[in-house]
Amino acid sequence: MAAVALSKSVFLGTGVAESTMFKSTSVVPVRGHIVMTSNFEKTNRYADELKQTAAFISAPGKGILASDESNATTGKRLATVGMDNTVENRQAWRELLYSAPGLGNYISGTIMFDETLFQDSRAGVPFVDILKKQGILPGIKVDTGLQPIDGTDGETATQGLDGLAERCQKYYQQGARFAKWRAVLRVDNEVLPSSTAILENAHGLARYAQICQANGLVPIVEPEVTLGEGDYSIERTAYISEKVNSHVFRLLNEYNVILEGILLKPNMILPGLDVPTPAPEEVARYTVRTMLRSVPGAVPGIHFLSGGMSEEEATLNLQALQAFGPTPWSLTFSYGRALQSSTLKTWSGKEENWDAAQERLVALAKANSEAQLGKYKGPHPSPGGERILQALRLGGAGK
Ligand code: 13P
Numbered sequence: 001m002a003a004v005a006l007s008k009s010v011f012l013g014t015g016v017a018e019s020t021m022f023k024s025t026s027v028v029p030v031r032g033h034i035v036m037t038s039n040f041e042k043t044n045r046y047a048d049e050l051k052q053t054a055a056f057i058s059a060p061g062k063g064i065l066a067s068d069e070s071n072a073t074t075g076k077r078l079a080t081v082g083m084d085n086t087v088e089n090r091q092a093w094r095e096l097l098y099s100a101p102g103l104g105n106y107i108s109g110t111i112m113f114d115e116t117l118f119q120d121s122r123a124g125v126p127f128v129d130i131l132k133k134q135g136i137l138p139g140i141k142v143d144t145g146l147q148p149i150d151g152t153d154g155e156t157a158t159q160g161l162d163g164l165a166e167r168c169q170k171y172y173q174q175g176a177r178f179a180k181w182r183a184v185l186r187v188d189n190e191v192l193p194s195s196t197a198i199l200e201n202a203h204g205l206a207r208y209a210q211i212c213q214a215n216g217l218v219p220i221v222e223p224e225v226t227l228g229e230g231d232y233s234i235e236r237t238a239y240i241s242e243k244v245n246s247h248v249f250r251l252l253n254e255y256n257v258i259l260e261g262i263l264l265k266p267n268m269i270l271p272g273l274d275v276p277t278p279a280p281e282e283v284a285r286y287t288v289r290t291m292l293r294s295v296p297g298a299v300p301g302i303h304f305l306s307g308g309m310s311e312e313e314a315t316l317n318l319q320a321l322q323a324f325g326p327t328p329w330s331l332t333f334s335y336g337r338a339l340q341s342s343t344l345k346t347w348s349g350k351e352e353n354w355d356a357a358q359e360r361l362v363a364l365a366k367a368n369s370e371a372q373l374g375k376y377k378g379p380h381p382s383p384g385g386e387r388i389l390q391a392l393r394l395g396g397a398g399k
Helices: 048-058 071-079 086-096 127-134 164-173 195-214 234-254 280-295 311-322 337-347 353-374
Strands: 004-005 022-024 063-066 106-113 139-141 146-148 156-158 177-185 216-227 299-304 330-335
Touching: 048 106, 048 139, 048 177, 048 216, 048 299, 063 216, 071 086, 071 337, 086 106, 086 127, 086 299, 086 337, 106 127, 106 177, 127 139, 127 195, 156 177, 156 195, 177 195, 195 216, 195 234, 216 234, 234 280, 280 311, 311 330, 311 337, 311 353, 330 337, 330 353, 337 353
Parallel strands: 063 106, 063 330, 106 139, 139 177, 177 216, 299 330
Antiparallel strands: 004 022, 146 156
16 A cells, blocks of 8 residues: 655645654555646645645545534524534634634544634634644535526535635645535435436536646535435435536546545435434445445545435444445544534533543544544443534625
8 A cells, every 4th residue: 555645745834843743544545657638737836735634635534524514504503502603712712612722633624614724712812823733634615505406306505616726725835735616416216316416416516626636725525415304215325426426427438537635425325314223334335335436446535425324334334334344445534413412512602611522522532533444442431422513604695
């Protein structure tokens, strides 16, 4: 296996020591020199850096903390523990997450919202510096939300291509090295998602990915077949997810996106909410089969979203995936709700709970890191637990 070392170059202009080298064994070795085939790759001055960045984020035992909720959505989350949606409260909440001691042992990247990427801690230290000290790469959500597709049954297209190149340049300057764009596909027993929605979302993801790569950001490509109400089967989700992924990679190819320089963020394969929760082994069997059928081996990492799974379910399912390896890509996490829910509850905005909340976050990250390595033994920091179904993100431009 090729060892990928990422040195200071990806943390441009930061205080990360030269000796901070990160190794990944999850990347398929490429022997000898290969002539690049697309003009996009030949002329992309970031091509090597993109591949290094993606391999770094997908290193063994590492995953992503998704903390890119819009201000409106963060407000809804804060409200669940009785906090107001003020800039100060949002700042304190993100400071709690990013400064948690030891977080960088398990987390290689965090996705941020625009406000947060440019924010400082309450003591005036830029969040990007706090993260870089932890060895965590800053990432940025660049889509601007969902809009209905006319003539469909409430299906959505993701917005945000206008001005995207300029925004990517600004984010790169600020230290971001990867980006996220979330497409949402709804599934039911018979008709959803429509071919219109699949094509529209695949196109949006591909053009977004190309613009990111042209401007130095590794695109997280997120085609979320979202967990929803209904009694549709696990086979149905597997069938739809395979189709969606295949369309997405067809379009990524159309736009000459460099596959070694992206990360995929899909859903695990779960049945509708009216079906009893399947055992981790069943979820894993369908999930790995779906990925093998639809995701090229050149992609370094598949970072699953938690998508409403309980915190423990997300860890157990991640662990179960590893038993179906070895796979060409690493199978790891990019969790929002499954890392934040009990952390936020533990904190509840009270200074005296600060340390306990940070400890909870790190314990959850550690459990998922161990699960990524197939070494998780438990007990889980949040045993049992309900599905976390309140949406973290709202639709609408700029939300
Ligand atoms: P969840 O893990 O809460 O699904 O969020 C991950 C994410 O970033 C979805 O876009």
